[in-house]
Amino acid sequence: MSNPYQPQDPNNPYGSQPEPGYQPYGSSSSGQPTLPYGQQPYGSQPEPGYGQYGQQSYGQPYGQQSYGQQPYGQQPIAFGGQGYSVPQATTGQFAPYLSRAVGFFIDAFILGAMIGGVLAVIFSSSPAQAGDGMVSLIALIYLGILFGYFSYFWTQHHGQTLGQKIMDVRVVRVDGQPMNVGTSIVRLVGYYFNGFLFLGWLWPLWDEQCQGWHDKIAGTVVVRA
Numbered sequence: 001m002s003n004p005y006q007p008q009d010p011n012n013p014y015g016s017q018p019e020p021g022y023q024p025y026g027s028s029s030s031g032q033p034t035l036p037y038g039q040q041p042y043g044s045q046p047e048p049g050y051g052q053y054g055q056q057s058y059g060q061p062y063g064q065q066s067y068g069q070q071p072y073g074q075q076p077i078a079f080g081g082q083g084y085s086v087p088q089a090t091t092g093q094f095a096p097y098l099s100r101a102v103g104f105f106i107d108a109f110i111l112g113a114m115i116g117g118v119l120a121v122i123f124s125s126s127p128a129q130a131g132d133g134m135v136s137l138i139a140l141i142y143l144g145i146l147f148g149y150f151s152y153f154w155t156q157h158h159g160q161t162l163g164q165k166i167m168d169v170r171v172v173r174v175d176g177q178p179m180n181v182g183t184s185i186v187r188l189v190g191y192y193f194n195g196f197l198f199l200g201w202l203w204p205l206w207d208e209q210c211q212g213w214h215d216k217i218a219g220t221v222v223v224r225a
Contacts, residue, residue: 094210095169095222106163107149115145150188154179160225170225174209183218190214 118141153161159170159179171179171187193213194200200213209221 093224095224097204097210099167099169100204100222103163103167103169106166107161110162111146111149115142118145147185147188151181151184154184155181168225169222171220171222174219174221183220187214187218187220190217193217
């Protein structure tokens, strides 16, 4: 005789035995409930490489890359750009105004001696009367020696003329690159703009980067060597 108080199986309330091979919905042969397709039991880890179609890894919104990864085909950007070198001026090593001025006067003395020597040789070998042709010749000699002197030393001697070398300063471009002939010529042309009320020569005294007008025109700064 069956016990009327025996607990009944919730899946078989009437006490009948299931047919062989028959599994109630939601149960498995091991007694564990089955889950909908694609879901993992609570606390279990998904198999490596297994995931539902179109899903990202856990915690990643759709379309976003994992932290530290670059999108396909893109290269990481180097700080400051490739080939860029920070000039010495950005570290606060601007040349003192007095050193710049003394170096300039040393160069002016050397240039005066060179120009005077060349003119003395020319006049002594072929005396000529003063005239338009002589003025043009003097101007040509002056400009040739002036541009040749500064361009040569700025481009071939690390931005230092003889006077600047004595005072331990040098000229560099604001992008940190060495001086070239074009920048040297533009900087020399800027010397003539400085002559306006003499203000351009004094501008480095209060300028943030100690630049004269000729430096701003050419994109140069004077720094300690």
